[in-house]
Amino acid sequence: EAGVAQSPRYKIIEKRQSVAFWCNPISGHATLYWYQQILGQGPKLLIQFQNNGVVDDSQLPKDRFSAERLKGVDSTLKIQPAKLEDSAVYLCASSLVGSNYGYTFGSGTRLTVV
Amino acid sequence: AQSVTQLGSHVSVSEGALVLLRCNYSSSVPPYLFWYVQYPNQGLQLLLKYTTGATLVKGINGFEAEFKKSETSFHLTKPSAHMSDAAEYFCAVSEGTSGSRLTFGEGTQLTVNP
Numbered sequence: 140e141a142g143v144a145q146s147p148r149y150k151i152i153e154k155r156q157s158v159a160f161w162c163n164p165i166s167g168h169a170t171l172y173w174y175q176q177i178l179g180q181g182p183k184l185l186i187q188f189q190n191n192g193v194v195d196d197s198q199l200p201k202d203r204f205s206a207e208r209l210k211g212v213d214s215t216l217k218i219q220p221a222k223l224e225d226s227a228v229y230l231c232a233s234s235l236v237g238s239n240y241g242y243t244f245g246s247g248t249r250l251t252v253v
Numbered sequence: 254a255q256s257v258t259q260l261g262s263h264v265s266v267s268e269g270a271l272v273l274l275r276c277n278y279s280s281s282v283p284p285y286l287f288w289y290v291q292y293p294n295q296g297l298q299l300l301l302k303y304t305t306g307a308t309l310v311k312g313i314n315g316f317e318a319e320f321k322k323s324e325t326s327f328h329l330t331k332p333s334a335h336m337s338d339a340a341e342y343f344c345a346v347s348e349g350t351s352g353s354r355l356t357f358g359e360g361t362q363l364t365v366n367p
Contacts, residue, residue, distance in 0.1 A: 143296070172354070181257075181343050181357035182297070195354055230296055241287055242355065244296035 141165065143245035145231050151251045157219035160248045164213070164233030170194075171208055172242065173216050174230040182230055188214065221252045255280045255346050257358035265364040272316075272331040274361045276344030279325065286327040287345040287355065288318055297343060303327065314338070339365045 144163040152158050164171050169190050174182035185204065187195040190211035199206070203222070208214040218225055228249050232242035260275040278284055285304045289297040301312025308320040314337075318329045327344060341362050345355040 179359075181345075181359045183357070184354045187354055232297075241299040241302050242297075244289075244298070246294070246296045249294075 143231055143233055143243050145229075145245035145248055147248055148246065149249050149251075151253060152221055154223055154252050155220040157217065158221055158250060159215050159217045160229050160231075160250075162214045162216070162231030162245060164231070165243055168233035168235055168243070169211070170234045170236065171214050172232045172234075173206055173214070174232065176228040176230055176247070178227070185216070185229075218250075221250075223252050226250055226252045255284065255348055255356045257344050257346050257356055259342075259344050259358035259361050261361055262359065263362045263364070265366060266334045267366050268336055269333050272329070272334045272338065272363065274329040274342050274344075274363065276318075276327045276329065276358060277325050278327060278344070278346045280346055280348060282348050285347045286318075286320060287347075288312065288316070288327075288329050289343045289345060289357075290314075291341045291343065291360075293340075300329070300342075334363075334365045336365050336367065339363055 146161050171188045173185040175185050176182040185199045186206045188208040191208050206216045228247040230247045232244045234242045256279045258277045287302045288300040290300050291297045300316050301310045303310045303320045311317045316331045318327050341360045343360050344358045347355050
């Protein structure tokens, strides 16, 4: 089966600019997650979708981050405006039902804010 | 609330030696436990998982882990290290059947010396 697709792989922007990341999960996976992985740290959940509804966005900095999953398939994560501390790898993952079966992760988007 | 502690941010072993990566967790409900591996510039790949049943879990690439409830541990082992095992390893916990998010540890970088 095809994996979780993410684009772009790399992005460099200046602070205060905006940026968007795209994720296409494995077909049939109802649950989609966005994680932020800062260099040297473990991934931290930003937002979890079940189909096209938000299940958990308690860790999402809503003043600058937004995410949507239209039609319950692919998803976009946006940052506006970006700060230096947003430099990280943004990982998308999907699973059949919740986390019980383990996620499948995409390769991530490495964001550098200068 | 759930949390994961990985003891040792860096572990170095010789090729052919035993690999032991330590993970302790905290969870208010029976946990589901996972180990993921991350190679440079790639996403996370599931090595193995414990949900219910047998406490000794075997995964891919010769790795295994044992769930010890009394010690709240889920250490990862491999009898004989291979050069290709060099990577970063993450332990993660979810709150069982609720299907909630995965909480990751900070990771352990494994180096394999020839």
